[in-house]
Each structure stands twice: as structure tokens, then as C-alpha cells.
Amino acid sequence: MCRKERCPFLGQCFGVSSEYLEKFTYEEIFFLINYGNWSFTEAYSLPVQLRRWFVQRTIKSLEEEAS
Numbered sequence: 001m002c003r004k005e006r007c008p009f010l011g012q013c014f015g016v017s018s019e020y021l022e023k024f025t026y027e028e029i030f031f032l033i034n035y036g037n038w039s040f041t042e043a044y045s046l047p048v049q050l051r052r053w054f055v056q057r058t059i060k061s062l063e064e065e066a067s
Contacts, residue, residue: 028055035062 016025025044028051032038036058043051 028052031055032058 029038029040029043032043032051032054033040036043036054046054
């Protein structure tokens with residue numbers, strides 16, 4: 001006898017929205033690929049806080065070079 005169980009969560013409870021992915025995650029990855037010479041896999045695999053640190057540090061470095 002095969003019994004199908006349904007997920008008790010009907011709404012979107014877990015994960016991130018596509019808006020969040022596009023607005024934050026993909027923008028940060030795009031920036032690191034273009035200005036930091038990272039691969040997509042390297043940038044995507046970083047923990048969020050570490051990825052943001054690299055983005056901020058790259059911005060700081062670019063601003064210092066422009067001055």
C-alpha cells in the first residue's frame with residue numbers, strides 16, 4: 001500500500017525569492033566576476049557575509065585606484 005504524504009506547508013516558507021536572488025546575490029556575483037576575476041562557481045560558493053566583504057573591499061580598492 002503506497003501512501004502519499006503531503007507537505008504541510010502550503011505557502012512559500014523556505015528559500016529566497018527570485019527578486020532577492022536577482023537584486024542581491026546575482027548582482028554581487030556579477031560584480032565579482034567582472035571586477036574581481038572570480039569564476040561563477042567561486043563567487044556563488046562563498047558564504048553570504050564573506051561574499052559581501054569581498055564586494056565591499058573590491059569597491060574600496062577601485063575607489064582608491066581612481067583617486
